[in-house]
Amino acid sequence: MEVIVILIPLALLLGLFFIGSFIWMTRKGQYDDLETPRLRMLLDEKPKKGRVHEQD
Amino acid sequence: MEICTHCDEPIEVAVFDDSAHPFCCQGCLTVFKVLQSNGLADYYKIKSSGGLLRKRAPIQLSRTHFQYLDDPSFLQEYTHLTDRNERSISFYLEGIHCLACLWLIEKLPQIAPDVLEAKLDMEKSVVGLTLKPTGKLAQAALALDQLGYRPHPLKKNQKTEALKLREERLQLLRIGVAAAGASNIMLYAVSIYGGAEGSYAAFFNLLTVIFALPVLSFSAWPFYRTAWLSLRNKEMSIDVPISVALISGTLMGIYSVAVGVDENYFDSLTALVFLLLLSRYFLKRIQEKGLAAQDLHFFYHNESVRKSVDSTHESFASIHPQFLSVGDVIQLNEEDFIPVDGIILRGEVRVNAALLTGESAAKKCSVGDTVFAGTQVVRGSALVRVDQATQETRLGKILKSVEDGWAQKAQIVEVTQKVSSYFLWTVCALAVLLFVKLSLEGTLRHALEQMITLLIVTCPCALAIGTPLAFTRALGVAARKGVVVKNDAVLEKLSHIKKIFFDKTGTLTDGRPVVESFLVLKQAWLPIYDVVLSLEKRSKHPIAHALCEYAVAQEANLLEVNDFNEEIGHGVSGSFDGIQYSIHSYHVFEGTTPIARFSVCDRIREEAAQTVATFKERGLQVGVISGDKASVVNDVAEQVGVSRSFVFAEISPEEKKRMIQRESNVLMVGDGANDAMALTSADVGVAVCGSADISLRAADVYLLNPGLDSLSELHLLSQETMKIIRRNLILSLSYNGLSVIAVFSGMITPLVAAIIMPLSSLTVLLSTLWGTKIQRSLWKS
Incomplete structure (x- = not known):
């Protein structure tokens, strides 16, 4: 049973880590659009054929 | 039946490109060409593999050039500069429907070089563009329009958005x-x-x-x-x-x-x-999915208008109607929506006022006549002096009343x-x-x-x-069936409905003429339907469209026309192999001899009678309320099975509103600006597909698919x-x-x-x- 002394803080830390990262991701806007990204990932990028867009 | 290469709709009269791909209309063909020439032909591959998310309609090419978008006062109001000194703006796009759209829109920088980034939100149909600080918005909007997605600029209040x-x-x-x-x-x-x-x-x-x-x-x-x-x-x-x-x-x-x-x-x-x-x-x-389509108030006034800039009215500048003032002179061309109330100075036009008044026949207006905002020029062109602009127009006042109506609308106790x-x-x-x-x-x-x-x-x-x-489930089902419902309270109210009133023009009827009868009086030299199709194909008059549809149904072919001529109020004429043909006054003439007589009518929607019968079966009282002439309204009402005592004709928009207000548990179905006030006053207002923007704003429910079928289903859904x-x-x-x-x-x-x-x-x-x-x-x- 003594192992629980290590396991519980570990579980708590793990939980806190995930809550923390969830808050961070939400604040960064990762969850603002829940529809488009799941579709966007289906589209393949074509390898660029030496044509580079100017992006400044 | 053949299917359009671009929009997948069945084709009535096919248009072909050089490699014989069939298209349903010129619009779709144009988009296809634009895609090919920009190396974006993969669109069709993605489309065929991705599957439809929403139904889409054929492309309607607009003739706007969006110059007004680069007007400094417009830029000030609708765009903002980011931290990196880039200009950003959002557009609501019509016609977003599948994965391929997403791919295409985000490739916009390839077509419009001023655009640095395009990001589409599929759920809201809103694209956010980032442009070079000096980039031309008109160019970007035009590119979107050419791709077949008509853009509507969204006015974004930075503060409320952030909140x-x-x-x-x-x-x-x-x-x-x-x-x-x-x-x-x-x-x-x-x-x-x-x-x-x-x-x-x-x-x-x-x-x-x-x-x-x-x-x-x-x-x-x-x-x-x-x-x-x-x-x-x-x-x-x-x-x-x-x-x-x-x-x-x-x-x-x-x-x-x-x-x-x-x-x-x-x-x-x-x-x-x-x-x-x-x-x-x-x-x-x-x-919110439904509400995204609701943010439509920018839809009304977003076409540019040609304002005269010299005293002889020879040269014009393209501006946004919002910036018109009393006394300005504007030019109106065929198919333009009139943005102001004004008086015709020069020219003669035929105006379709169906949206504003519910009248089905187009009216001829010449010098000295008043034209109203919200009506559309069907034929001809004119110079118009602005008497009332923006909020002061009759349409503007209706709009105001609609807004006030919303604020007063009683909330039901759920x-x-x-x-x-x-x-x-x-x-x-x-x-x-x-x-x-x-x-x-x-x-x-x-x-x-x-x-x-x-x-x-x-x-x-x-x-x-x-x-x-x-409610989520019900709204989801409604959305899948092409019905946008404003909120859950509407569903609850809908289940208590006792009376239902339909508008006539555009609601019970198609709102556009079709050929009712076509009587051949005398054998012509050439196949008569070929002649009719070839002549009327070039005209934009609604009756011409009806005749073309009819001729196509008779399997007519296109012939070579010489000396084509079209005059307002005098029909079309042209010669085939030296024989002169003309179509006017509901007759087809060979030389001066009438060879056929036809009549047109505003066809009643196929499902209208069925819908009325369904609602009657469910114990509801069904009525018709219209601004059109009594004889026409009575006739339509009789055909769909509405009893005479519930038919009200020649009713002005204001009167409609009062009549609806007197009733309780009433549902109003309409399409035009003339119905807008009644739609807000009703317990539940339904705008049918193709409604005027203002009616959309006034309504609680919007049917995205043409027809009334979804209405009775929605009612059932609400009750269940x-x-x-x-x-x-x-x-x-x-x-x-x-x-x-x-x-x-x-x-x-x-x-x-x-x-x-x-x-x-x-x-x-x-x-x-x-x-x-x-x-x-x-x-x-």
């Missing part, structure tokens, strides 16, 4: 925290139920309290806020009994740690907070709201009763504990979870949804009754509560998902 975003993220955080709290608590609560003892139990109990506090304060905050607001307004909402349970639970939990009792109700309560937040979040999401009021009083009475009973029998402390327990376990969470879910909600009500109240009995007989423990409370929510959830027999058939179809 909205913050609110949305906060909501997600609340749900996330509730989920994390509830699941961690579960871990320790199970250990306690499983028999943890001594210092372990005390420690676990402490942990549950630590996890529960953020959930019951931060996550549950919206419940407390609504409860407080409704109490302050002396109203009742379901959040009041929920808040009572949550607060009692919190107090009891903290108290349990203080006195060293290793039990609390946090496991049940946090799980319920999570489920409640989630169900409300789903409902909000699906409502069924859950009514129930929660009785519920709270009953629970309070029971709690007092329990307290008195137990304090007489035993200690005061025990009585207090049991009373709080009663308040916790009678939390009407099942009801509060089931109702939003039932209310049935489910009532069933959930009974289920959840029975569970509450059970808990009350358990408390009174002293059987309740946190473990029993942890079983009963989620079980009740689960039952309601399953009942909602299971639906009714009729609902299941609606879901499937």
Whole structure:
């Protein structure tokens, strides 16, 4: 049973880590659009054929 | 039947490109060419592999050039510069429907070099563009338009947008925290139920309290806020009994740690907070989907208009109608929507005022006549002096009245709201009763504990979870059937409807002429339908369109036309192999001899009679209310089966509104600006497909697909949804009754509560998902 002394803080830390990262991701806007990204990932990028867009 | 290469619609008259791909119209062909020439032909590959998300219509090419977008006053109002000194603007796009659209739109920088980035939000059909600071907006908008997505600039208030975003993220955080709290608590609560003892139990109990506090304060905050607001307004909402349970639970939990009792109700309560937040979040999401199409007020006035810039009216500048002022002179061409009220200075036009007045026949207006905003030029061109602009026009005033109408629209008392009021009083009475009973029998402390327990376990969470879910489901089904419903209250109101009024033009009828009869009087040299098709194909008059459709149905072919000529009010003429043909005054002439006679009518929609009959069967009173002439309205009403005593013709928009206002539980179905005020005054206003923008704003429900079929289905859906909600009500109240009995007989423990409370929510959830027999058939179809 003594192992629980290590396991519980570990579980708590793990939980806190995930809550923390969830808050961070939400604040960064990762969850603002829940529809488009799941579709966007289906589209393949074509390898660029030496044509580079100017992006400044 | 052949299918259009671009839009997949069946083709009536095919248009071909050089490699013989068939198209349904010139618009689709143009888009196809644009894509090919920009190396974006992959669009068609993606489209065929991706599957449709929404139905789409053939491309309508507009002739706007969007110059007004680069007007400094426009830029000031609609765009903003980012930190990196790039210009950003959002457009609502018409016609976004599949994966390929997403791919195409985000390739915009390839077509319009001024655009640095294009990001599409599929859910809202809104594209956010980032441009070079000096980039031309008109170029970007034109490119979007050429791709077949008509852009409408969105005016964004940075502050409200930022606030909205913050609110949305906060909501997600609340749900996330509730989920994390509830699941961690579960871990320790199970250990306690499983028999943890001594210092372990005390420690676990402490942990549950630590996890529960953020959930019951931060996550549950919206419940407390609504409860407080409704109490302050002396109203009742379901959040009041929920808040009572949550607060009692919190107090009891903290108290349990203080006195060293290793039990609390946090496991049940946090799980319920999570489920409640989630169900409300789903409902909000699906409502916003409908509302995205609602932000349409920018739709009206967004065509540019040619304003004369010299005294002879020879040269013109393209500006946004918003910036027109009284006394300006503008030029109107065929197919233009008139943006102002004004007087014709030069020229002659035929004007279709169906949207504004409901009249089906186009009116001829010449020098000195007044034309009104919201009407459309069907033929000819004219110079018009602006008498009233923007809000001061007749249309503007209707618009204003629509807006005021919205603000005044009575909110209905929802069924859950009514129930929660009785519920709270009953629970309070029971709690007092329990307290008195137990304090007489035993200690005061025990009585207090049991009373709080009663308040916790009678939390009407099942009801509060089931109702939003039932509405979410219904709104989702409606959306899939092409019906946009503004919010859940509309569905509830719809289920109580007793009377239903239809507008005529554009609602019961198609709103455009079709050939009613075509009588060949004399054999012509050439096949008559070929002649008709070849001549009328070049005209844009609505009757010409009707004749073309008719000729195509007779399998006519296109012939070579010479000396084509079209005059306003005098039809079309042209020669074939030296023989002169003309079509005017509802006759076809060879030379001067009439060879055929035809008549046109505004065809009644195929399903109109069926819809009317369905509503009558359901015991509703059906009427027709129109601005058109009595003879026409009566005729249509008779054909669709509306009895004479419920037909009202030659009714002005203002009168329509008054008539609807006098009725209660009334549904109004309309399309034009003339119906807009009536739509807001009705309990439920429905705008049919192809409605004027202003009617869309006025309506509670918008049918995206042409026709009235979806209307009767929607009515059925609303009634069935209310049935489910009532069933959930009974289920959840029975569970509450059970808990009350358990408390009174002293059987309740946190473990029993942890079983009963989620079980009740689960039952309601399953009942909602299971639906009714009729609902299941609606879901499937």
